[in-house]
Amino acid sequence: MPRQGPEEQDQGVSTPAPSAPPSPASAFPAPPRLYRKGSGRVLGGVAGGLADHLGIEVVVVRVVFVLLAATGGVGVAAYGLLWVFAPQDPFETVSPRDRGRDLSALLALGSLTAGGLLLMSALGIGVRPGVAVPLLAVGIGVSLLWRQADDASRSRWRQVTGTHRLSGLARAGIGAALVLIGSAPFLAGGPGRLAGSVRGLVAALIVAAGLALVSSPWWVRMARDLSAERSARIREQERAEVAAHVHDSVLHTLTLIQRHVDDPRAVARLARAQERELRGWLYRPGGTAPDPELALGAALEGVVAEVEDTHGVPIEVVVVGDCPMDEGLVAVRDAAREALVNAAKYAGGAAVSLYAEVEPEQVTVFVRDRGPGFDPDAVPEDRLGLRQSVRGRMDRHGGRAVVRTAPGDGTEIQLEMPRGNGRATRSTP
């Protein structure tokens, strides 16, 4: 048994609160997340990642992309979107060999752009060479910038030597320059050849689109980084808060309990107080306990905690409904405290319970113990507890107290108070 002790205790402490349950035992494991693959990629690793995600051959994916691209360009759009929004596989380190593919990626992209332009001219969407060449330039520029914004490249600039950073900057510069060159014919020829204001507008739009395209990788990345960072920070904060709370309360109490092993009453009191505190913390998210000065339920719980602490008797509390405190209810609270103290003192350690119910017209509180009970007529006149503190207090505030007891049958004290008594005296007793 002593061997098992610590293990059990450890288990008890570390069992987490009801967390998200693990997915039910199903035969199908969840498919792997969609990532872009760094190894064996031709362009952005989209096809490879998609193949892993769907569990099919990468060749099939590539063929489908090419077919979709050839029949109307949907494939290109889909590929582009996936490239932007699928994160790079974080569990994969890119081998140097794959880095060498940057060039081939560039070639692939360039040829794609060229092919698209040729296709357009073949279809008769008159693309003059004067436009096609700048467009091609823009395409290559954009592709360079895309490469630059790639997750892996970014981290590479950070950690590795200045040459990489230089090359990154160079790439950014070249990309921007190409965009400018691409848009130059539109801008320069504006007033002369492209006399129509519509054409000027189109040119402006193209430039704007180019700039948006060039800058979008940073926006996307920035948004991604920001949300990832924020959720990490929140998690960290929560963990720190839980750790702090456990340290301040539970660990502290456990230490105290170990110091008081010879005093069962003290141990019981400590454990009970800690339990109450922990419950309040667990089941009242936000950690904001209702103010005992404001709500009846909290007021009664506060009284119960006080009596439990001073007398070391566990008290069960059930409160149905709740309402704001007023003058009459303060009397109820104080009378209930007195009744609880009586029960704790004279019930001989038997169970004590408090039940309170808030109804539209009145508030009723029952304090019950399973102690020996007593004969009300045999109580000497000078014992003030019940007579003054409970009955007198209730009477003064327009309520009433009823005591039910008999020797051997326990005691129950019933407190009744009409609602709205303290604020407006409209109630007729």
Add this chain to the structure above:
Amino acid sequence: MTDNSNASSASHASHASPEEGAARPPRTVRVVLVDDHRMFRSGVKAELGAAVEVVGEAEDAAQAVAVITATRPDVVLLDVHLPGGGGRAVLADLTTTMPDVRFLALSVSDAPEDVIAVIRGGARGYVTKSITGPELTLAVRRVADGDAVFSPRLAGFVLDAFAATTDVAEVDEDLDRLSAREREVLRLIARGYTYKEVGKALFISVKTVETHVSAVLRKLQLSNRHELTRWATARRLV
């Protein structure tokens, strides 16, 4: 960790209709304990009287389903919070396939939403872990006999939940209301009265008290208003 030590005493299986609770024959009730803390399980096992025989134990939802299916106990003492989906998952798996097995929720949780959820999932009652040994034995017997078991806390929750909606005008279904008598019974239980004391206070028999409590349980389980769960959730956030 399944002790099938009762393989020899197969005579228990001969009880045909548990509804005949009137005679209360002193047969032992076969119980499976489901709780993820071994120390707690052994504590409960020690406290349960001779009238109760623990035929199996489980520490998570999947194991519970396996053990219960294998041993076919009369009563399952079910923890609300369990690894693998909680007590609710066990109830969802078994209440339709094994209607003879009765569940009694046993939990430290004070959160109304947990309690109401297991009751609506099919548990025949709810007691807190602070319950004493003899009381727990009695509760197990009651559940085995087909009655419902309300702890003061559960009675309080139910009163609260049903009171919260009685003033809503569109409530017209009988299931959505407690009768005056049921309310009285629940109120006494919430005050800590035993069934016997409730009967004495209201001048009715214990059997009648059990009937009222079972009716309340049925209403709690069948009432199809979403408000019950919403009430429970809202309570937790107050």
